[in-house]
Amino acid sequence: MKLKLLIATAIVCQSVSSFAQKQVLKNDLRAPAYPLVTIDPNTSAWSYSNELNADVVRHWTGKSFPLLGVLKVDGKPYRFLGKEEAELLPLARMGEHAAWTGSYVVSEPASDWMKPSFDARQWKMGAAPFGTKDKEPNVETDWQEPKIWVRREVELTEDLTGKSVYIEFTHDDDAILYVNGIEVANTGNSTGKNSRVKLPEHVVKTLKKGKNILAGYCYNRVANGYFDFGLFTEKEGSIQFDNEANQITSNVQATQTHYSFNCGPVDLNITFTAPMFLDKLDLMARPVNYLSYTVHAKDGKKHQVQLYLEAAPNWALNSPLQDATSSSFISGNLQFVKTGSKSQQVLGKKGDDLRIDWGYFYMAGAKSKTKSAVGSSHQLRSNFLKSENSSSPNGGQQLALMQTFDVSSSYQDKILLGYDDLYSIQYFGQNLRPYWNTNGNSSIEKQFELADKEYTVLKKAADKFDAELWGTALRNGGEDYAALCALAYRQAIAAHKLVKAPNGDLLLLSKENDSNGSIGTVDVTYPSAPIFLYYNPELAKALMNAIFYYSESNKWTKPFAAHDVGTYPLANGQTYGGDMPVEESGNMLLLTYALAKVEGNAAYAKKHWKVLSTWVDYLVDKGLDPENQLCTDDFAGHFAHNANLSIKAILGIASYGYLAQMLGEEATAKKYLTEAKAMAMKWKKMAEDGDHYKLTFDKTGTWSQKYNMVWDKLLKMDIFDPSIRETEIKYYLGKQNKYGLPLD
Template structure:
């Protein structure tokens, strides 16, 4: 690890920000607060207003990942709870602030005697391949006295339950060991990589580490949580002796946990603030089964073993903490200047939600890094193309190379570089069931035009942001041409098929889907002009795209004031034409639609269709998507009033929805309630405004 990780282009972005007061909304109430999102299976959230209101948990309903924090003041005269819940009747400490930044979540608690600051940090810096790939986080606490009259004593207790490493509390067992003093390791007794797969899973393979090397660490133990907790509450300065049986034991049998006690001795108002931190790290050992190619986490390419990585995590803590502060400030300043503090607050909330759904591996066969994305909560698929695509504004803004790595496994599968032969003329939907890539062509959820348009658009957008570096695409020239030819043969009138809004069911003559295909064809022309073909070929495909765009206006115009949901639908139907956003991303808006005024006509019509909490997807109901709604905001360009109205609607949903789950991307614009989807990486689409601003 290097002491500074900001790339030159990131520093340059900071330099162009206007000097202005920028910050997050002070009283923002997240629907759920991200704490540690190390990868798709280790995800810790707080789903209450305060960190000590509810147990900390996974995004999966009723699946705890339990963190407990207690503070003892004046040798037990006062015991307060600042994190999680316990069976014991312990008064909660007063929480006075929670602040969610891109890579950090910060809490402030107070009693009459003490102020306690609690910070969760993840090095999810998108310009750093190494750091963004680490399934590692820090839990930091600092205390200072508020007492001006006398010295007080302070001890801190933090507990991490073994439920981090089991998929089923009822059936799975755990084993444990202490590798070094203050360094605990847990694992599922079954420890069988890839045997458990799908959406609603927690990790039952690999090793989970939690460790502290603080000079204030008085004691640590691995024993039933109730025993160590009671010892702390009763004022014992040493925790119960570690249970050396090492299991295996059901988590429900006494709830074994790692417990740490920090002793700060006597302090007063003139004393310095004292702090310590824990490192939490998940060593999956194997991350992805890519058609029987077992792929290791990327960090294993850099570090010999988990112990070496842990050593580096402690040695570089100060550098990473400084980097997190700089990185977060730079992004918050930038987002605020793009569209205000509500926009900055939303983007800060979803940063780790996006990165936490991804893993980066080392592909031994290719000798290169690959990345994968999990379709959280809606299916559990590996690298769903129409999940990567809506998330893409996040990556195109903060790390185009990361997005390119997400595309590589899909290209390899589509090009028959695996033992499973892909036999369809369009882009696949996904690779398998997380974390196992093994799907057959006929098992795909077919979205021919949606996924084909997505893939070509993403490849063009990446190339534009990587100085036209497309050598890696040379082996795929025939494949990309076959995809473009599929679009060419299917436009301008899509057959009955699904689009990304598959919860609405399939539809024929879908106008918004046709726009995706038209822009995808234009994107292929861009790739040809960059060197995948010649300019004459590029001109042919671009002319086809322009002709299809003109035909689209004739087929879909309702004759009065807007364009319809489907070509053959009634004149009163309508839909968000959010796919036009992508023509702005790759610079084809003027070429394809400049003289047609589609965007201006549609935006004016949407103002008539706003519900109390936002703009529905279309005339079929009241549901809205956060990602595509922000794309509409990005399409407004100079109409800042309409743009801010959309941002305010999305912020209001996040701030006040009664549905307390990690931010959903699907909600009812009449009730403000979320609809099922939770913790999904598609909310990288909220970065649309930021993407068009740089």
């Protein structure tokens, strides 16, 4: 029962059953993004392209996390990882890094307002960035109106004809950008940070020595506004590794991503490994991943080979224009390179589309085989091509490791990548260290040393784990299901951070990525919980502990569960503007009961019985026909009479009844189970709509997925008439689209 339950409901799954280790696992799924380095919500690097060398490596926000890998064989370089980004030189910096002054208005100007000849002397003057000053920390000029028009004079010291020039801009929301009166970007209804557009040749020809005009319009549709723009030119000769290795295969498994390449006379296999075993918290939380490789000579001849791995300071910066400091050093048996921001404002930023800019990013290799360098990308790459090894004297903070060897048969080695965030979470005013350094008695060097020593054992364990997961998923759901389970495993785990609360409780705190950046969101916990329930129920508790503490400490006093406990990484109290009373209370009750079923006891529920009792009574009062409110499908906005949300409320009430039963509270159990069954009967009558059930009770001719009903079957609650599921599934089969079943 346990295996079937959690495989059916989890984002990903794994089995304790054996699977032939010699079988070659191959995931043919074309992933929307391939996981490369997955440590936590901050340190998370992905390949967005079919070929590993067709695009830059990216953070999950889509911003560049440059990681460049090159294999030089007998003097010829083959780029297998990442893509060189042209080095840009500022002609006119963005305001977030060097304040500039422009003229602006907030009411619509004449139609030629963007032209160089336009007279803007009557416009106001203000420093960039422009935006909602009380909500955006970088804003210099407050902009509260819906629209703004901005002109910026840029003085050039030379004509730019023939050069590669880019306009870079941050916008919230819609933006249109002009260069010397010519439109060069129109974003439509969207937001973007440090977006970059290469200017076409006919626009570049207008950029002459002397005064030039950059102009922009921005329309803030809702919430915060923000507008900033600048101009950059490409440094000549900055592309040096244009010869690409020929990628043969890609293959995503649960804890590893594999690639194979042809590099002339040798074949190269590389593997990114993140040993995220949830039953071993020290390994799950260890902030170190591996990039291992095997080089095989196809012709049996001896070849001189060098592997080059270069990273940019972006790995430790929110914006690539921030000042960084990088260095190299030796510790124990490892040669390190390290980078971090100069400012080191620990836990100084919160939000969604952000990257960590405190702590330090590291790469390391065996000191006996590895050389390091720090400097400008151009000089580091040039030195590598010339087989020279020295840090460049002209500044620059890029990091590089090189490993040199001869191969006539095959050669294997590895490089370690990791991050020390110093402090991970602020929890109701107290800064918490990462789990691996809870007491402050470890160090990142020790974590790397352990990772290095344990590599062989952990690599075998990862291979075994991946095979078991794939085999079980394949048997239970087929190849497509196995492929999705393998792809989702690291994504689901790395969206969380493990720390310990001041009282010793485990906290597994999610970041609501690409939504609003909330931390510990309950309706993120709800779909991710099954994987943690299966592998380690203590982690399922860790998902819920912060929400229980928030209510039990009287910091949250409403009679329903909170939506979140803050904005990542600051867990100081709910920041999301819209409560989800039925959604989150139902989620917490259901997950508490699921935990009790897995553990075989309701001890955790007993510990939190008072607040669970408050929440269940709210659901009894408000849950059958929910008022106008948000649910987890909040893209649909507020709406009342939500039939699927009502199911969650009813099953939340039933969960409380079954928990009471497990605790020996028979009268309480009978009361709430009777109530849940009575509500389920009413639900059926209220939601019936011929051959299916409604989206909302008050609207015929509508439908929605009733996914919340899954718990009725999986936990064997038997609250709803089983015919409802059969009717709904039959109806869904007629609604399937190319990419599956819509929510409604």
